[in-house]
Amino acid sequence: MNPRPAKLRRDFFNRSVHEVAPDLIGATLAVGGVGGVIVEVEAYHHTDPAAHSYRGPTERNSVMFGRPGHLYVYRSYGIHWCANVVCEAEGSASAVLLRALEPTLGVGLMRRRRGLRDLRLLCSGPGRLCEALGITHALNGHSLDRPPIALYARTTEPELTAGPRIGITKAAELPWRYGMKGSRFLSKPFKGGVI
DNA sequence: TATGAGATCAACT
DNA sequence: GTTGATCTCATAC
Numbered sequence: 001m002n003p004r005p006a007k008l009r010r011d012f013f014n015r016s017v018h019e020v021a022p023d024l025i026g027a028t029l030a031v032g033g034v035g036g037v038i039v040e041v042e043a044y045h046h047t048d049p050a051a052h053s054y055r056g057p058t059e060r061n062s063v064m065f066g067r068p069g070h071l072y073v074y075r076s077y078g079i080h081w082c083a084n085v086v087c088e089a090e091g092s093a094s095a096v097l098l099r100a101l102e103p104t105l106g107v108g109l110m111r112r113r114r115g116l117r118d119l120r121l122l123c124s125g126p127g128r129l130c131e132a133l134g135i136t137h138a139l140n141g142h143s144l145d146r147p148p149i150a151l152y153a154r155t156t157e158p159e160l161t162a163g164p165r166i167g168i169t170k171a172a173e174l175p176w177r178y179g180m181k182g183s184r185f186l187s188k189p190f191k192g193g194v195i
Numbered sequence: 196t197a198t199g200a201g202a203t204c205a206a207c208t
Numbered sequence: 209g210t211t212g213a214t215c216t217c218a219t220a221c
Contacts, residue, residue, distance in 0.1 A: 007209070034213085042213070052206090060206070077214050078203030097213055127214045167213055 005152035011075040013068035017043040026154030030132040034106030046093035047172040053093035073140040080127030161190040
C-alpha cells in the first residue's frame with residue numbers, strides 16, 4: 001500500500017451503488033486509526049426488495065435517505081452492528097454494505113476487541129468488521145471523511161469477482177456482492193470469475 | 196465438514 | 209408474533 005494514500009473525494013459516493021461498490025474494493029477504511037483494506041461489499045439499491053430503504057423512510061433507515069458519503073449503521077439480529085456507505089444522490093436511499101476487510105491497521109487492538117488471534121477471522125463478516133473497528137450506532141450518520149473515520153483510495157486496480165449476496169431471502173439471485181479475487185479475508189468464497 | 200441452537204432487538208404484519 | 213444484510217459454540221458425521 002502507498003504510505004500516503006489519497007482520501008476519497010466526497011463525489012466518489014455521488015454515483016450509482018453499482019459503480020461505487022466495486023470501486024470500494026481495495027480502498028482502505030480506518031476508524032480511529034484501526035482498520036484495513038476493503039475486500040468484500042454488497043450493493044443495496046432503493047428499488048431492491050432486500051434493501052432497508054425499499055419500503056420508504058423509517059427512523060432506523062433515515063440516514064440512507066440523507067447525503068451520500070455518510071455511514072448507515074443498524075443492529076442486525078439484535079446482536080451485531082452492520083455498516084453501510086450511503087451512495088448516489090441525496091434522498092436516493094441506496095447504500096453499500098461493508099462485509100469484510102483485510103486487517104492492516106491497529107491489528108493488536110482489533111484482536112483485543114474480538115478476543116481472537118486469527119487474522120483471517122478479525123473482519124471477515126459485517127458484524128465482525130464492526131466489532132473490530134469499534135463501529136456502533138454512535139457512528140450512524142457520521143461522515144466518512146471526518147474523524148474518527150478515514151477512507152483512502154486504492155492505489156492499484158484489484159481483480160474483482162461478483163456473485164449473489166449473502167444471508168438474504170428477497171432478491172437473493174441478484175449478483176450484487178463484490179469481492180477482491182483470491183483474498184483470504186472474504187466472509188465466504190466466491191464462485192464467479194473475474195469481472 | 197456440516198448442521199443447529201441461542202443470543203437479543205426493532206421493523207413490520 | 210415473526211423475521212432478519214449475523215456470529216459463535218456445540219454436537220454429529
